[in-house]
Amino acid sequence: MSQEKLPPIYLDNNSTTAVHPKVTSYITHILSECFGNPSSQHIFGWQAKEVIEIAREEIATLLGTSSSCIVFTSGATEANNILLQGFADKSLSIDSENVPHFIATQIEHSSVLQPIFNLERKKKCTYTLLPNNEEGLIDLSKTRSILDAITQKPLLFSIQHGNNEIGSLQPLHDLLPLATEKGAFFHSDITQIIGKIPFSFKETPIDAVSLSGHKFHGPKGIGVLAFRNDESIKKIAPLYSGGAQESGLRPGTISTHLIGGIGEASKMSREQFDHNKALIEDLTISLYTSLKALIPTIRLLGPSFESGWRLPGNINILIPEISGAKLCSELSTTIAMSTSSACLTQAGKFSHVLTAIGLSEQDALSVVRMGISHMNSLKEIEFAASKIVEKIIKIRGT
């Protein structure tokens, strides 16, 4: 995507991101030059294995763990499923009398919530969803008293770091001591924060994280389930069988080009972190300020930009008297935005995140989400702001 090309302008980066040209050219190189099976014991296999080990090392460096703790998956959805189901299976294989108890937030991604609901239906777990305030942040003192009342063991926390709809960032650092006190396993879905909020197991020593390559300018169909150490991996039973790849947790011939692609995207996000984050923040503030100046009635959903608890690049606004679907649809060939998360709009369901922050169904119909990336330019943002305002005024006048 050329930075200065206008329009159409891509502002749906919480849904997915454009593959960076450097990633594309590396993937193309791998596809033509490194096609061997990485498990094969000959030069073709070794070339593919080398690509994979470089990428594995790169992701391990990004997350502050060792390369043996990186499990490549097809994305964050699969990583979350492997983790949650695998924890339940392992716990029950050790002690079939004690069903594990899961603790998550009400606003987790559906790839965390649905596996939990499914496991509970099969009587493989019980769960508690922590309440959040109207900005989508969990309340630590309420959490503490909820935890005090929970006596079940084993316990698993699965708390997302950044929310894909309203951008709230949960206080993993503050939650970790509470989880540790209870002897809980701690997992976080960090899919939205890569390249925007630093995360390292060294500073935040939780047990495991999930992420997806296409959210930070890598390819689709590749993700990571990463662990802090080998002890954490042992707490998860494999869901699949038939191969020893990826510590046995994700068997099957691994995809050299996709792994190379996520490795390259990860390297770029690490090396250009400060520059990209500052750019994303500037562009985000510029877009929001322009919109708010001309349409003062818009309301930002989720934490404020100044709070320090908002995911950089995420704007989610309620525009009174406007149908979010109509605005997005009328601008769909000019500016790509969304009414809520792409996963939910496909399923045609009402957003559980907007419900959890107390929005009425009526208000939720007026919500629009924009996601800004470092691959956007100021010119694009200025153009987008003027087009969005123009369209809102036009819709209101009709």
Ligand code: PMP
């Ligand atoms: N978790 C979060 C927070 C996400 O935003 C997404 C993607 N919308 C996922 C998990 C799932 O990622 P994928 O579709 O790549 O598996």
